[in-house]
Amino acid sequence: MTGVIFDIKRFAVHDGPGIRTTVFLKGCPLACWWCHNPEGIDPAVGAAPKTVRVGSKAFTESEAVGYEITPQQLVAELQKEQIFMDESGGGATFSGGEPLMQADFLAEALALCKKENMHTAVDTSGFAAWSALQKILPLTDLFLYDLKMMDDGCHRRYTGASNRVILENLAGLLKNGKRARIRIPMVPGATLTPENVGQTIAFLASLPAPVEGVDLLPYHNTAAHKYSRLKRDNALEALKPLPKEALLAVQRQFEAAGWSARIGG
């Protein structure tokens, strides 16, 4: 079996506890306007132009976006940093794209990680069949679970899909005793509206068990160069990053509702 990944980030400190190695799996069924990893949306290995400058000359060549790898090869890569993971209480994080689009590959890689006593985290949009989640439930120590918008119409507009299965799957994970930390992109006018923040706080209170906390992920436009390189429309090109004060106000709202909230991952 092989999977398709597009990056491995070593020494990550925002993708779960401790020092982690984060693997980015290719393919995502959503199309969020603010996606920071647009190269991860297409499930197939692709190609994009890359420009290299030598002195005053520029050379453009085609570069592969993503590559195939077996679970065994991937876990051998992860083990290169295992000493740092173990010393820091870290581990391996599987992100994307949407890692559950390759549920069988993900499950096999997670099983190999557990065999090596690695802590495992899966960063998911939750937009997947419950049967896909079931494959990884016993192999995942922590879910980093993205919530975007509570209003289904808004969710469809900004991500291309309903939020129903996402909300149901989160409740299902918690019912099964799994640990989950919520991640919310802070996108002014979309996820960051008084209505959505209030509805998200109410939804968290309605869940069958508490989540571990909330990460508020500030929108920034550092992925702009990726959109132009991939020739993808960037709907939020002109959107400015949020002032810190606006983020602190949202953090205080979550804290006032009893949740541990932090800015950043």
Ligand code: SF4
């Ligand atoms: S769910 Fe994540 S990876 Fe998928 S489109 Fe949205 S932001 Fe991008």
